[in-house]
Amino acid sequence: MPETFTAEHPADIVHSFAEHRRFLHNLAAMQLNSRDEADDAVQDTFAAAIDGVAGFSGQVPVRAWLVGILRNKIVDAIRRRARYIRLDPADALPSDDAEFDDRFTADGCWQPGVLHAAGPESSMAYRQLLELVDLCLQKLPANTGRVFLMREFLGLEFTEIASQLELAEGHLRVLLYRARMRLRDCVSRGWEDA
């Protein structure tokens, strides 16, 4: 491989970190127990990114790069703590798919009208689409969001998430299902409203 050419000057890249702070902080706050922990994870991420900026190849967007660093910081923070994170009992209850009963008929068919737009309006820029997903993530119940991100963002295995949260794997699957169902609801409504 030839040396990777980065169009932007490292100082400009570092300068652009600030615009991603809120997104990174939201992501961290959804998985850690306090604002302070989230602040620390974001600070550590920026510190590591500043140290490593010379090696940043520019092959992925800056935000994706930062998000990757943050992921490691959060995994470290979660693994460091000795205690379990207790889920809100309302979230940890055994499956009651009742939550989505209004989306389906009694025999399990989609209710007319709940599917919304099949896809985004062409007028929506991709950046807007991702902002919509971010917004919908923020709207998940806290613990559902946490479980969802442990899986989909941190990429932790089921066994690790289950033991971290002292949760049966079956419940974990149900929480992930709920998160995805809610997200589909939320983004497809957004696509329609756009």
Add this chain to the structure above:
Amino acid sequence: MRPPDHHDDEHDDRNDGARFSCRDSTWLVSEARDRPLSATERAQLHRHIDSCPHCQVASKQFERLFAQIDDLLGHTRHNGG
């Protein structure tokens, strides 16, 4: 790397006798994010989606959503589907 086949009481009853429903298909679409579906599950899912216009819309929505989640969270797809 993956947990062994998980026995899920809430959902097993759907497979014997009862028709595979839209609701069942949403469950499998979600599961497919986390583990490879069995051949039987894949067949059930595809057979249903092929014959159900609602689920054609829903599965397209999930597919778009999942791709956007991957982009938002800064990674390319894990697990395939």
